[in-house]
Amino acid sequence: MIVGSRKPIPELKRVLARHKKVLFAGCGTCVTVCLAGGEREVGITAYALRMARKLDGNPLEIEQVTIERQCENEFIQDVAAAVERNEAILSFACGAGVQALAERFPQKPVYAALNTQFLGILEEQAVWTEKCLGCGDCVLSDFGGVCPVTRCAKRMLNGPCGGSTEERCEVADPERPCAWQLIYKRLEAIGQLDNLERVYPAKDWRPSWHAGARKIVREEHRV
Amino acid sequence: MSDNHATPPPAPTDDDYKIIAFCCNFCAYAAADLAGARRMQYPANVRVVHLPCTGKLEMDAVLAAFERGIDGVLVAGCLEGGCHYLEGNLRAKRRLEAIRNLLDEIGLGRDRLLMVNLSAAMAPTFVERVQEMVATVKRLGPNPLRVTANARGVAVPAARRPEACTAKGATST
Ligand code: SF4
Ligand code: SF4
Numbered sequence: 583m584i585v586g587s588r589k590p591i592p593e594l595k596r597v598l599a600r601h602k603k604v605l606f607a608g609c610g611t612c613v614t615v616c617l618a619g620g621e622r623e624v625g626i627t628a629y630a631l632r633m634a635r636k637l638d639g640n641p642l643e644i645e646q647v648t649i650e651r652q653c654e655n656e657f658i659q660d661v662a663a664a665v666e667r668n669e670a671i672l673s674f675a676c677g678a679g680v681q682a683l684a685e686r687f688p689q690k691p692v693y694a695a696l697n698t699q700f701l702g703i704l705e706e707q708a709v710w711t712e713k714c715l716g717c718g719d720c721v722l723s724d725f726g727g728v729c730p731v732t733r734c735a736k737r738m739l740n741g742p743c744g745g746s747t748e749e750r751c752e753v754a755d756p757e758r759p760c761a762w763q764l765i766y767k768r769l770e771a772i773g774q775l776d777n778l779e780r781v782y783p784a785k786d787w788r789p790s791w792h793a794g795a796r797k798i799v800r801e802e803h804r805v
Numbered sequence: 806m807s808d809n810h811a812t813p814p815p816a817p818t819d820d821d822y823k824i825i826a827f828c829c830n831f832c833a834y835a836a837a838d839l840a841g842a843r844r845m846q847y848p849a850n851v852r853v854v855h856l857p858c859t860g861k862l863e864m865d866a867v868l869a870a871f872e873r874g875i876d877g878v879l880v881a882g883c884l885e886g887g888c889h890y891l892e893g894n895l896r897a898k899r900r901l902e903a904i905r906n907l908l909d910e911i912g913l914g915r916d917r918l919l920m921v922n923l924s925a926a927m928a929p930t931f932v933e934r935v936q937e938m939v940a941t942v943k944r945l946g947p948n949p950l951r952v953t954a955n956a957r958g959v960a961v962p963a964a965r966r967p968e969a970c971t972a973k974g975a976t977s978t
Binding site: 590591592622625626629630632633634636637 | 864869907913
């Protein structure tokens with residue numbers, strides 16, 4: 583799932599400063615599940631911005647709508663009339679959803695309400711962790727299903743770095759487990775420690791985003 | 806007619822302040838009830854809203870109160886560890902902390918929202934907390950979003966009234 587968090591109210595206030603009537607558009611998929619951009623968060627943010635603007639003596643009129651999936655044209659279609667009625671859109675979708683709206687409505691300003699952060703999973707109620715960078719050349723099969731590219735702070739493919747303490751990574755977050763500790767334990771549990779005997783070649787980053795935005799075309803499914 | 810603008814609007818009286826106390830059924834509401842039964846005096850500014858549990862309080866209900874000009878909100882639940890639903894009050898506490906942060910971001914200031922914990926027998930504490938909340942909002946001044954009528958019966962947001970110009974946080978960004 584794509585995980586994000588709402589931007590601070592002062593930042594959103596600055597972004598919307600020039601508008602008087604704005605459509606707040608939530609997305610019913612990933613960002614609803616990560617409690618950042620669903621119907622509920624749209625409502626709370628609308629209260630906050632309406633009040634903040636009223637305090638400035640410059641009231642903001644807000645219309646709220648949450649669509650199933652903002653990254654698909656088929657669903658975006660449903661809000662065309664609402665978009666028409668408003669000066670601008672504040673999108674609560676991930677970066678993909680925001681851009682989908684901007685492409686679909688070339689004459690309307692579209693702004694991002696969230697900081698889109700990562701591809702991750704729900705660890706427990708209201709705790710998410712990053713699991714994948716979308717590197718385009720997945721190595722999970724060799725590392726027991728633990729991604730060193732994402733979860734090792736140094737992106738090491740021949741780890742560990744030697745800096746871990748008590749199974750924790752030495753970089754930044756003292757709570758974060760060392761990915762290489764996890765890889766070792768997992769390979770041990772599934773009887774594949776021999777995977778670690780070979781020196782892993784340097785990662786080929788060409789399938790990643792380093793050459794710009796990627797595109798996938800599946801000829802067999804085109805119509 | 807033309808000199809209406811020159812007439813300063815009346816300063817808010819004590820009775821103008823409005824506070825909502827969201828009270829859970831099992832403790833705080835019972836404490837408020839007991840305070841009434843014992844004929845204890847507390848400020849008339851408070852309106853009690855009866856909740857099954859503070860854990861039931863939606864964040865946007867609190868925001869709606871502030872948007873409509875309520876000066877302060879008190880959320881009163883059971884003592885920690887004493888929630889009838891085990892942890893409703895602890896969940897409410899975390900949510901209210903998030904709303905307090907949001908109130909800061911909005912510019913209204915976190916002090917207008919407070920959570921208190923009481924048992925059903927603590928009527929005097931309920932009264933004290935209400936008195937403290939009234940004192941707090943008086944110190945902060947009226948909610949600048951409150952709309953009152955001027956001499957001509959025209960709605961004037963408190964933010965535009967002279968005595969509200971010093972209201973804290975109204976201009977923070
Ligand atoms: S190796 Fe690449 S694609 Fe596979 S999980 Fe890690 S970042 Fe994602
Ligand atoms: S401590 Fe572990 S996770 Fe952290 S950088 Fe070193 S090998 Fe990677």
